[in-house]
Amino acid sequence: MKNCIVSFCLIFVLILGIAFNIDTVDVQASNEKPVVVVIDPGHGGTGERNLGAQYNGFSEKELTMQVATAMKAELEKYDNVTVYLTRTTDTIVSLEQRAIFAQSVNADFMFSIHFNASLEHDFYGSEIWTSGFGNYYKKGAEFGQIISDDLESLGLYKKGVKTKLGQSGKDYYGIIRQSVAREIPCVIIEHAYLDHIYDLPLLRSANFMQTLGITDATAVAKYFHLSSKSTGADFSTFNVKSVSEPKSPLSKDLTEPDYCKAQVLSFDATSRNALVQMSTKDSQSPVIYFSYSYDGGNTFSLLQMWDRTKETQSFNILIPKGITNPQIVCRAYNNYELYTQSEPVNVPEYSN
Numbered sequence: 001m002k003n004c005i006v007s008f009c010l011i012f013v014l015i016l017g018i019a020f021n022i023d024t025v026d027v028q029a030s031n032e033k034p035v036v037v038v039i040d041p042g043h044g045g046t047g048e049r050n051l052g053a054q055y056n057g058f059s060e061k062e063l064t065m066q067v068a069t070a071m072k073a074e075l076e077k078y079d080n081v082t083v084y085l086t087r088t089t090d091t092i093v094s095l096e097q098r099a100i101f102a103q104s105v106n107a108d109f110m111f112s113i114h115f116n117a118s119l120e121h122d123f124y125g126s127e128i129w130t131s132g133f134g135n136y137y138k139k140g141a142e143f144g145q146i147i148s149d150d151l152e153s154l155g156l157y158k159k160g161v162k163t164k165l166g167q168s169g170k171d172y173y174g175i176i177r178q179s180v181a182r183e184i185p186c187v188i189i190e191h192a193y194l195d196h197i198y199d200l201p202l203l204r205s206a207n208f209m210q211t212l213g214i215t216d217a218t219a220v221a222k223y224f225h226l227s228s229k230s231t232g233a234d235f236s237t238f239n240v241k242s243v244s245e246p247k248s249p250l251s252k253d254l255t256e257p258d259y260c261k262a263q264v265l266s267f268d269a270t271s272r273n274a275l276v277q278m279s280t281k282d283s284q285s286p287v288i289y290f291s292y293s294y295d296g297g298n299t300f301s302l303l304q305m306w307d308r309t310k311e312t313q314s315f316n317i318l319i320p321k322g323i324t325n326p327q328i329v330c331r332a333y334n335n336y337e338l339y340t341q342s343e344p345v346n347v348p349e350y351s352n
């Protein structure tokens, strides 16, 4: 019986100790200042200018809400993070109001959720816009690299991180400008193009908005080194690739790629393929797309993906029967969508 009492006491002390230790850990964890993330579902409300892009049955203001809601739910699985949305209903909220809200909750970062479309319906993939200024650029670009890579792994072509200044010399995009004015870093995540056939199959795939929300949240968790006791996810040692602060504000690239040259290496009469070698370089921005013409530049192919690690690549161009005098012209596009066009070249040993 005596032994029993001693054992009981030991166990009791042990339990107390464990309890005390757990308590200490919890107290330490809750003392750490939580990261405050504001997610901004772009657009909202009625009236044409509040809907965002509307193509192929998709409504941007609805998609942004679906992604933002999924992103919040996923991010809230992590410890030490507080998440807010700038709107939870389909209502008009001005860009200034969104930034004022972010400031009122002491946001560490504003993530503005969007989908894209282009005037000529020719671009596809994801792109990230951030401030052109100092530390705001650094933070936006460091996060932008993470989310760009993660969206690319879902199958969305990576257009990269971009900046644009307005005529006032401040950031062009209102949500970035309004956030930076309140000392809050901000990025616009343009996930995909609603008006391009390359992005549509993904956009239409099951639960894709949910997938995008989870992907965005995971990128935020990586950026802030978050971990989750409930899911076991742990990004506490995630390596964020450092981006340096620009010495002067970064505006958009206003110049086309430096050059674009095309050369026809051979023509195969059986398959009707012309093997073309194209060379291009842009000293400021990556070249990301190319297109080609076999009728001297009257009509061009859809934009193709250019391997941005190379300056010279070759590819086949199928020349349809009936073309009497084919001439090859190539275009190289940088990620600000400016292109340089090659001189037209003839196809050697061509027979119709």
Ligand SMILES: [Zn+2]
Pocket: 042, 043, 052, 053, 060, 113, 114, 115
């Ligand atoms: Zn938008």
